[in-house]
Amino acid sequence: MRVASLLACAPLSPLSSAQIEAFAEAGALATSGVLPAELVAQAADEAAAAAARFAFPSRDAPAVNALSLSAELAAAARQLLGTAEVRLCESLVFPPGHESEGLPRIAHHDGGDGKEPDAAAPLCRQTALLDPPSAGAEAVHIDIALSEDRLGEVTFTRSSAERPPPASAAQRCCFRRADVEWVSGENAGWGVSVSGMPRDWVPSLTVAQRGLLGFPPPGSDCASSINRVLLSPARYFLPQC
16 A cells, blocks of 8 residues: 555544643653554564664655654644644654664754743753753654554653663654744754655645645745745755745
8 A cells, every 4th residue: 555545634633632631741641543553564664674773754764754744643743732833853763673773863952941042052952852841842752663562652752852762663753843943853954854855755745744844835925934944955845936
């Protein structure tokens, strides 16, 4: 079955109110059944075939790409962050046997008080994604289990920035609120990564999926929005105004 055929419209609320309350209280939530089982199984096969850890987007991992931009995952992130719009910060895959290969790239920003840092703030990694009320509501880390014994289990975490690699094969994502633009991953944007994909990859994405990467929506002021997207290395991919 083609990956595209697995991306049916997701429920607007994949998590229950009880799950959201549990996450708010504990800063973590483990669940299953959030993502399409067959899509997760395909991603697990792609991870098993990899020789080392790799990042989204990947020419050789369409299911991993689909999971990263899945409506289900984004909807859950919106629920947990209490926002109408989110952005994908990071998506890494740890294949079997490579779970401890180096440190994972993490979401970070240059201030720790939940506010946009000023120009004098040091441009270095801070442990800003800590417990609430500081930056806890800005981003959520998501681990999707790709090992056979835990396939499809999803763990949402609002924890310290420095996290150990997953204990088994997994896909690790991070979503942030769209309005906290100072929160990012190791990449300043998706330009370099996207520029390595086939030229028809971005046009094949839905408007909602492009939005997760920071592309401005149709009808918006492209000139001002594109400057915030930070996709200049792949400028030729951007939709025309």
